[in-house]
Amino acid sequence: MSIAPRQLALALDHAESFAREDFLSGPSNAMGLALIDAWPAWPHRTVMLTGPLVVEDVAAGAFDERALFHLLNLAREDEAFVLLTARVAPVTFAIRDLGSRLNAIPVVAMAPPDDALLRAVLVKLFADRQLAVDESLIGYVATRIERSFAAARAAVARLDEEAMRRKRPLTRTFAAEILRVTEP
DSSP states (O other), rough: OOOOOOOOOOOOOOOOOOOOOOOOOTTTTTHHHHHHTTTTTTSEEEEEEEEOOOOSSOOOOOOOOOHHHHHHHHHHHHHHHHHEEEESSSOOOOOOHHHHHHHOOOOEOOOOOOHHHHHEEEEEEEHHHHOOOOOHHHHHHTTTSSHHHHHHHHHHHHHHHHHHHHHHOOOOHHHHHHHHOOOO
């Protein structure tokens, strides 16, 4: 009896495109996108962008307050631009002058993605992995994950990995089988 050769899945990174033309806009991130697109015509040279979509996070206790204080002072002196990002705007600081400076800068808040944007992001993430999926799969996944880009990225990666491991096509039924294991 012969054993069929087993195909191994290589753990290669999947390149996500972060190019401007691949950025997906919706009501939840429209103000943040408008801010970025308006640069360098910002009304203030220092701005804070807050929300669940940010990359860095100026969270209380998670950064060197003295370094940020000096950076803001230097940026003001040199008329440089500073874009700070945080999940939520920090409210307490050990250095009071830093707190007053940060409380004085404009804050542009972004919200979690709405249904349409989350679905579009899921389609993009699957496409970045060169996977064509149908709307029933997108709809199923979108209603069963946390409303965040991180959760969308994790769900797409898991479904792709499991489909390759099990040699199964990506379908709504398959997604239900895989995601049911992690549903609350």
